[in-house]
Amino acid sequence: MSIAYQIVVCGSLVPDPLQTLEPVAAPTGPSLKNEMMLPAVLDPWAGHALFEATHLAKNNPGSKVYLVSLAPKAKLQQVMMTVAQKAPFELLAIDGPASGFTEAADVAAALADAIKTIPGLDLSKLLVFGGWESASRGAGATMQLVGEKLGITDQFQGVDQLTVAADGSFEILERIEGGKHQVSKCAGAPAVLGWATGNLPEPPNNPQVGMANMRTIMPALQKAKPSKIGAEGVAFASVALPKQQRQTRIVKDMSADDIANEIIAWIQQ
């Protein structure tokens, strides 16, 4: 028996990891220097969630993937030019800041409200995917809060594998301490899954998928509602880059034997 899932992937944008980031103080709280100018990418773990979602949808005919994204509209449009070529999905765009210094509860409320607007939303078919942490706030909080807002209490974080059984139940592997996975069996949808890296490689760009996606992405971006996202009640005393430049002793022309002895002596200190 195949279930036609409604798979909602929550994912926002983060600065390209290769960019130099510098915090600055703004009237509304900390932000990144030239934040709107920094090239952005889809949050990496949310990206893995999206690839897993499209893989699951492909194996369960009739399933549909939605990408719910809260980000500045202009930047979201830029990033969608690339992401749209990776996987088929329908975008639900929310216009607001993608900063890591905003409140996860505000973001989750906006995402949950957007999910509730999906026509024909059926909890018995709903799987809410996302990254288990973002590369901005890195709190691992938003997905849990979205689940709470939607009344979903089967939640999994650090997911690397989801296997759906014929009866609609599924087995989930979640990362736990010591390089191990916790194995759980869930009766079925609805569930929230915060993905770690999963097992799938990034799909190659497919211009045809991109063209099909863009037909719905542009109207979704035009309809994106502004959302008030802040950090009320939070006071940042400081936000700073770590000062950890070390005076590296560079050892050249030492034999492998001598290096080995020096390293062993250091390890055994």
Added chain:
Amino acid sequence: MENILVIVHTEADGALAKPALEALAAGRNISGTFAVGIIGADTQKAANQIAGCGAAKFLTVTGAEFAQPRYASDAAAAEAVAKAAGAGIIIVPHTSRWGRVAAGIAARLGGRADTHATGIANAGDKITITRWYYRQRMEAQMSRAQRPWLIALDPGCVAPLAAAAGTATTTPVTVALPSLRTQVTGVKAPEASQQTIRPDAKLLFVAGAGWTKKQPDGATHVPEAAELILGFLNASKASLGSSKSLVDLSGEGQAVLPFMSHLNQIGQTGSTPRHPKGLSTCCHGEEPHTVGWRFINERRAISLDPNCGWARGKADVLYVADAFAVMRKINEILK
């Protein structure tokens, strides 16, 4: 004066693990009324373990349903304990178990959560936490007006609680459990010989993609690299980390180290483990990749590139040498 609650879970043997003791130490250091919540299949042993910690009360949720690390039961149990304690500040260890539910608990209590805290300071009536943003690239000190405020403390940041054992008087808390649709069926771990992640190891050994690249003879030597790395890990009991580029190779169809997975990855989308020492080999890259060993105290690197961004300015010592030759020699000596 804050009302502080530290919630911990028991391990399979009924005792409290080190991260729980660290969270308890952090909670006790804050001025205010201090209570402890314990959740597990059997909680008395854990309460007795910390009987002398100075807690005003020990609130317990006990039962077989609470042995499993599972969102529905853990969230319900913690919610009940927090409500019974009337806590304004709730501290949990950021283990995988509490990380799964921390924000959900705060939401149920009408409060807020901050996770991955690396420090909790208390000056007068003000509580400030330290946490990192943008994947360990900037560090913030922050406080909150909202209560309850749930703080998930990363393991390894605070000295664990040393409290006298005794016989603790506990107060059981009743939990209304929802229908449980999820069952934890087990733990999947690599075979002992392939278990390369050791959180308590004194040394983190970081392998980079260079191990799988062509060597001076024009050929790759992946099997030998695997043998050298595993040989070192077995002899030194070090933990294995990897750069993203190395763990990504499997998805690109290249020769890979068979014991390496995304779980080993450190840095951007990997972990940021805490070990006293770190040795990186055949790694290359710039700042974003070096965040993986942000919390490694003493660092050394072996690389053929004296200008390697992974090492220069980030390591204490950079050996410009062939890692194959050096590691082969180290393994010979350690045998």
